[in-house]
């Protein structure tokens with residue numbers, strides 16, 4: 001079942017989402033956090049950093065796992081997710097460096113890297129609080145719509161829709177990496193609690209489809225319907241077709 005909370009705008013969504021982190025980390029300082037990239041979570045990271053600067057939240061014992069990373073994009077590239085996490089969150093959050101996990105999309109052996117990441121997740125998991133955005137095609141992480149979905153961390157060829165959507169971050173569409181590493185549906189669905197953020201009118205169609213869909217691999221986010229603790233936080237624009 002997906003609970004839905006509709007708020008006015010992106011700022012309000014960030015505030016609501018941040019309260020979940022605050023109460024989790026107050027209860028469990030060494031919580032395992034599943035983190036996401038993309039434009040959607042940026043206001044949330046800002047909010048969390050603000051709470052941190054007021055000493056209202058402490059990440060010093062938290063263990064963080066990102067959902068995905070592009071393949072063959074140097075970590076130093078502005079659009080790598082490693083760089084995104086540093087710029088948006090880690091450079092000001094007191095997460096221990098060895099507790100900041102993200103797949104290595106430049107690993108020499110990518111299959112081995114998937115195994116390593118999967119093992120690490122099993123070792124530390126389940127994730128206490130998984131943050132998700134949703135692609136306009138219904139992907140979560142980089143679990144793209146397909147006839148079947150993968151349980152574990154895997155290499156994925158990005159769909160045309162995702163390459164097109166993500167080209168807004170690059171100068172040219174050709175620069176968008178064709179492949180990525182993504183955690184699979186199992187680690188997402190084994191999380192104790194999931195927050196799905198959807199912001200803006202460009203997400204209205206997929207939010208409507210999600211809330212009216214049965215469970216189908218063609219809309220990977222629809223698998224969230226079988227989880228017992230998912231909250232969809234969306235702004236009025238993303239909820240406008242509901």
Ligand code: PGA
Nearest residue numbers: 038039040041133134135
């Ligand atoms: P966005 O991406 O936040 O940049 O819209 C969401 C996603 O693709 O998961």
